[in-house]
Amino acid sequence: xxxxxxxxxxxxxxxxxxxxxxxxxxxxxxxxxxxxxxxxxxxxxxxxxxxxxxxxxxxxxxxxxxxxxxxxxxxxxxxxxxxxxxxxxxxxxxxxxxxxxxxxxxxxxxxxxxxxxxxxxxxxxxxxxxxxxxxxxxxxxxxxxxxxxxxxxxxxxxxxxxxxxxxxxxxxxxxxxxxxxxxxxxxxxxxxxxxxxxxxxxxxxxxxxxxxxxxxxxxxxxxxxxxxxxxxxxxxxxxxxxxxxxxxxxxxxxxxxxxxxxxxxxxxxxxxxxxxxxxxxxxxxxxxxxxxxxxxxxxxxxxxxxxxxxxxxxxxxxxxxxxxxxxxxxxxxxxxxxxxxxxxxxxxxxxxxxx
Ligand SMILES: NC(=O)c1ccc[n+]([C@@H]2O[C@H](COP(=O)([O-])OP(=O)(O)OC[C@H]3O[C@@H](n4cnc5c(N)ncnc54)[C@H](O)[C@@H]3O)[C@@H](O)[C@H]2O)c1
Numbered sequence: 001x002x003x004x005x006x007x008x009x010x011x012x013x014x015x016x017x018x019x020x021x022x023x024x025x026x027x028x029x030x031x032x033x034x035x036x037x038x039x040x041x042x043x044x045x046x047x048x049x050x051x052x053x054x055x056x057x058x059x060x061x062x063x064x065x066x067x068x069x070x071x072x073x074x075x076x077x078x079x080x081x082x083x084x085x086x087x088x089x090x091x092x093x094x095x096x097x098x099x100x101x102x103x104x105x106x107x108x109x110x111x112x113x114x115x116x117x118x119x120x121x122x123x124x125x126x127x128x129x130x131x132x133x134x135x136x137x138x139x140x141x142x143x144x145x146x147x148x149x150x151x152x153x154x155x156x157x158x159x160x161x162x163x164x165x166x167x168x169x170x171x172x173x174x175x176x177x178x179x180x181x182x183x184x185x186x187x188x189x190x191x192x193x194x195x196x197x198x199x200x201x202x203x204x205x206x207x208x209x210x211x212x213x214x215x216x217x218x219x220x221x222x223x224x225x226x227x228x229x230x231x232x233x234x235x236x237x238x239x240x241x242x243x244x245x246x247x248x249x250x251x252x253x254x255x256x257x258x259x260x261x262x263x264x265x266x267x268x269x270x271x272x273x274x275x276x277x278x279x280x281x282x283x284x285x286x287x288x289x290x291x292x293x294x295x296x297x298x299x300x301x302x303x304x305x306x307x308x309x310x311x312x313x314x315x316x317x318x319x320x321x322x323x324x325x326x327x328x329x330x331x332x333x334x335x336x337x338x339x340x341x342x343x344x345x346x347x348x349x350x351x352x353x354x355x
Contacts, residue, residue: 100333
């Protein structure tokens with residue numbers, strides 16, 4: 001069984017989870033974390049101390065020197081495209097963080113590059129790997145809810161995400177790009193349907209006070225081709241005092257029933273002196289130590305990245321894309337980006353946008 005050689009491009013706030021995933025896949029012979037690249041040399045060295053890879057400040061040098069099978073792209077949203085295309089042209093399989101790209105053309109170029117070079121292009125839509133959402137899809141697929149008529153999905157971050165985590169690029173993003181994109185993909189995926197039109201509104205208030213010219217919140221009403229409408233509320237201005245970094249959930253109502261899922265509160269609540277009251281989404285990322293005393297991370301945040309490595313190994317062992325089965329592909333990234341672009345167009349024009 002192949003053990004893919006992987007490089008991670010972008011080792012910032014979320015890139016560390018990719019490093020964790022490939023390091024621990026190395027313990028069980030699934031992947032090798034060979035190299036990583038980041039333009040921030042200080043951060044790169046810091047990560048290298050912890051994860052022990054060949055470090056590069058130029059990802060193209062990494063591609064040229066390391067004979068990689070695969071890379072994951074964990075740079076800010078506007079910088080996935082060029083890196084993914086160059087990696088595909090180097091014959092390397094690609095997992096891109098979401099959104100695939102912030103333009104429809106860009107997504108198509110990435111898909112074309114992957115096809116032309118016969119490599120896998122996957123998007124890290126990890127909500128598909130959440131066991132609650134998997135159960136939801138099964139229930140819908142079994143027809144238990146009948147035909148979906150309407151629904152509601154929300155995802156709201158605490159303000160520290162745009163203000164403290166990535167203030168330098170928050171104004172090039174939005175709650176729809178950063179959070180909504182997950183929900184746009186998830187609803188398409190669980191209902192097996194495509195969006196047809198959208199009307200959306202956006203508000204800029206809180207973040208402007210901190211010099212960040214981005215929407216605080218974006219609300220969208222989307223009609224799908226199964227005849228249902230889903231309302232999406234996304235924001236990243238919850239107060240520091242909120243009980244979790246994110247608040248999120250989804251509900252769908254059909255002709256034969258309803259399903260409600262609190263995707264944040266999985267039942268663990270803590271109240272500690274330094275943190276106050278908190279709820280924990282242990283399904284996303286949780287840490288443990290294995291019998292050898294090594295740090296292990298689990299949860300759907302890891303599963304989606306690990307799935308990429310497994311998929312690459314199938315291809316390295318002579319399998320085809322059809323052999324991989326279901327995975328969030330470039331096309332799914334394109335469809336989610338189409339909807340996000342339409343949401344922004346509607347916010348800016350005030351009109352209904354057809355997809
Ligand atoms: N799947 C999720 O739940 C999730 C969560 C957070 C972020 N993300 C996504 O991950 C991506 C990164 O987000 P983040 O929060 O880690 O951002 P970040 O700013 O913390 O990290 C991005 C890193 O990329 C590096 N970088 C920028 N351009 C580069 C280049 N050309 N070559 C190499 N490195 C480069 C930066 O120096 C930085 O270290 C974004 O697309 C974001 O939307 C996904």
